[in-house]
Amino acid sequence: MITITVFQKIGVGLSGFGMFFVLFEILLYFENVFLCYQILFLSGLAFIIGLRRTAHFFFQRQKLRSSAFFLGGVALVLLRWPLIGMLVETYGFVLLFKSFFPMAFGFLATALNIPFLTFTMLNKLSGSSSSMV
Known part of the structure; x- marks a missing residue:
């Protein structure tokens, strides 16, 4: 049986809140109040698999383009361009996690x-x- 550490439980919670805020932001027509979902999702991913493995996952040579789209979308959302940022981020997310x-x-x-x-x-x-x- 796989043991789950406290940090992994916290990571699942953070990622879950991040996904909730994505849906909530879409329901509220991209209100600027809920722009923290990317930070929650990325920090949850870092808690689940570890900081070093997260950095290795995003910065592999074959995934640099998709990471650039994903992190660029995060930056666009944080710079108050939520619709364009979410589209760019979604494209990068699909490219990153297609496997x-x-x-x-x-x-x-x-x-x-x-x-x-x-x-x-x-x-x-x-x-x-x-x-x-």
Whole structure:
């Protein structure tokens, strides 16, 4: 069984609050009060996997372009350009984490048992070739 440290629990909480504030900011039509979500998400990521591994993840040679888009979007949002910043940040986020999406969809296929969500659709999204129905 995997043990979770206190710092990782704090990181999950910070990342969760960051994601909540993203949705809340969108609901409030990009109000400038809730622009702290990027800082919460990045600090939560640093707490979960560690500061050195976070820096290594963002500054790998093959991920420099996507990191520039993501961190540039964060800077644009903090400079009070929330709509453009979130679009740039979303593009960078998709480029950064595109290798994790098949694993996440595979996890959803095995963990969720939702009647209207078929496993074949999740298996296609996850990239697996098994024909479980």
